[in-house]
Amino acid sequence: MIKLTTSATAAALALAAPSLAFAATNHTGTMARSSPSAGSISKTQAMNEIQTDGYTNVQDLRKDKSGWTAAAMESGKPVSLHIDSLGNIRKE
Numbered sequence: 001m002i003k004l005t006t007s008a009t010a011a012a013l014a015l016a017a018p019s020l021a022f023a024a025t026n027h028t029g030t031m032a033r034s035s036p037s038a039g040s041i042s043k044t045q046a047m048n049e050i051q052t053d054g055y056t057n058v059q060d061l062r063k064d065k066s067g068w069t070a071a072a073m074e075s076g077k078p079v080s081l082h083i084d085s086l087g088n089i090r091k092e
Contacts, residue, residue, distance in 0.1 A: 040063075040085040041067070041068075041085060041086070041087050043061060043068070045087060046061060046067070046068040046087070047061060050089060053089055054074070055072035055073065055081065055089075056072065056074075058071070058072045064082075066082075066084060066085065067083045068082070068083040069082055069083075070083070
């Protein structure tokens, strides 16, 4: 019984993994995220998304009409970022 349950779980994960990986990135190489709400993400959520994507020394995080903007460092170089209302990050 345990062996059957383990095999079924492994099979389900194997089938789901490719679709999850495909949904994680879009064609531009930036992370594609979805949100259950149609509104904008909070400042805390924007900061978390930036840091999760590996940017450091995040400064000047400000709300604009279509999301958030920030200055940060990527591999020791300064970058300007835009975070849309779903949490997608784009370098500008």
